[in-house]
Amino acid sequence: MTDGESDALQIRLWLRLLGSTNAMEASLRASLQERFATTMPRFDALAQLSRAPDGMTMGQLSERMMVTKGNITGLVERLAADGLVERRVAPDDRRASIVRLSGEGRRRFTEMAPHMRQWIEDLFAAMSRDELEALYQMLGRARQSVQIAKTGQPVFEEG
Amino acid sequence: MTDGESDALQIRLWLRLLGSTNAMEASLRASLQERFATTMPRFDALAQLSRAPDGMTMGQLSERMMVTKGNITGLVERLAADGLVERRVAPDDRRASIVRLSGEGRRRFTEMAPHMRQWIEDLFAAMSRDELEALYQMLGRARQSVQIAKTGQPVFEEG
DNA sequence: GGCAGATAGTTTAAGCATAAACTTTCTCGA
DNA sequence: TCGAGAAAGTTTATGCTTAAACTATCTGCC
Numbered sequence: 001m002t003d004g005e006s007d008a009l010q011i012r013l014w015l016r017l018l019g020s021t022n023a024m025e026a027s028l029r030a031s032l033q034e035r036f037a038t039t040m041p042r043f044d045a046l047a048q049l050s051r052a053p054d055g056m057t058m059g060q061l062s063e064r065m066m067v068t069k070g071n072i073t074g075l076v077e078r079l080a081a082d083g084l085v086e087r088r089v090a091p092d093d094r095r096a097s098i099v100r101l102s103g104e105g106r107r108r109f110t111e112m113a114p115h116m117r118q119w120i121e122d123l124f125a126a127m128s129r130d131e132l133e134a135l136y137q138m139l140g141r142a143r144q145s146v147q148i149a150k151t152g153q154p155v156f157e158e159g
Numbered sequence: 160m161t162d163g164e165s166d167a168l169q170i171r172l173w174l175r176l177l178g179s180t181n182a183m184e185a186s187l188r189a190s191l192q193e194r195f196a197t198t199m200p201r202f203d204a205l206a207q208l209s210r211a212p213d214g215m216t217m218g219q220l221s222e223r224m225m226v227t228k229g230n231i232t233g234l235v236e237r238l239a240a241d242g243l244v245e246r247r248v249a250p251d252d253r254r255a256s257i258v259r260l261s262g263e264g265r266r267r268f269t270e271m272a273p274h275m276r277q278w279i280e281d282l283f284a285a286m287s288r289d290e291l292e293a294l295y296q297m298l299g300r301a302r303q304s305v306q307i308a309k310t311g312q313p314v315f316e317e318g
Numbered sequence: 319g320g321c322a323g324a325t326a327g328t329t330t331a332a333g334c335a336t337a338a339a340c341t342t343t344c345t346c347g348a
Numbered sequence: 349t350c351g352a353g354a355a356a357g358t359t360t361a362t363g364c365t366t367a368a369a370c371t372a373t374c375t376g377c378c
Contacts, residue, residue, distance in 0.1 A: 029336090057326075057327090058328095059325085059326060062327095069326075069328085070327085070330090072327085073328055073329080074328095090326095093325095093326080095325070095326040096326055097327080
């Protein structure tokens with residue numbers, strides 16, 4: 001299902017949205033793999049954890065990464081095996097465990113983050129600031145629209 | 160990495176693009192699963208094949224779905240096992256095989272397509288036509304930008 | 319205190335996706 | 349004509365992802 005022309009605007013829009021996102025994701029994935037031999041989910045996990053110096057629970061990490069908890073189990077296992085994160089049982093709840101960046105994990109993230117930022121900026125380099133802002137705005141509207149479709153009610157919007 | 164506020168516009172834009180697309184994809188995936196017990200890749204394959212009455216090669220299908228050929232092998236195997244597609248060796252090239260919809264596959268796609276269309280339209284229901292067109296336009300620009308980033312040159316643009 | 323139900327996380331089964339190595343077949347030029 | 353290299357698919361290894369079933373622990377209420 002590639003960009004057609006006879007379909008409804010919404011269909012073409014969806015295909016273009018999906019196509020653009022996938023193209024960018026593929027490019028970023030390739031850069032991460034080539035330069036740092038890592039993946040988007042691993043980078044995302046480190047990014048989330050970098051904002052929580054005291055760590056967070058597996059459940060919190062799964063919420064922020066917007067994936068299921070079962071997913072996090074394996075991801076954190078692999079990151080821990082590579083020494084990038086540390087886990088300990090939560091002091092107040094023996095069901096829960098707190099995961100946080102190790103020193104090495106923080107160092108690695110600090111090294112990768114500016115490159116990632118640059119790669120993202122490069123992808124949008126041919127767009128003017130006005131175009132970037134217009135796109136940002138319209139994507140906000142799209143997000144609202146999806147929320148309304150899902151819940152029947154819009155959600156509080158910061159941006 | 161959820162929508163921040165202190166980051167560069169490009170970063171926030173990327174996160175919002177990824178988040179919006181993923182939210183829509185999750186919604187469509189859930190609908191397809193619930194109503195038709197199928198998946199996006201399977202639906203996409205049927206959609207591509209529905210436009211080629213005489214079928215196409217595995218390689219052509221992989222190009223149109225924008226995934227690797229190795230991926231297609233398994234996907235077509237599963238669709239064939241369910242009787243939705245048929246494969247035969249290409250008459251002029253014994254390396255290649257032609258895959259096309261079976262009668263059942265065509266019937267199934269014809270049944271699903273209008274629902275899929277409706278679900279997509281529902282997701283964008285809270286946006287005006289002007290907004291939809293503005294978003295479509297800006298995504299076209301984004302796609303150009305990614306192409307330029309990748310190849311150094313823009314690509315012919317229909318829409 | 320103790321039990322019912324909720325919550326945190328893990329496991330399992332299945333599918334999607336990639337890259338890289340591989341097999342088979344084809345093509346083209348010397 | 350035949351051989352080198354290209355092209356079509358497949359296989360393999362690895363990782364991401366989900367939904368659903370499961371274990372262990374906690375919480376609140378009687």
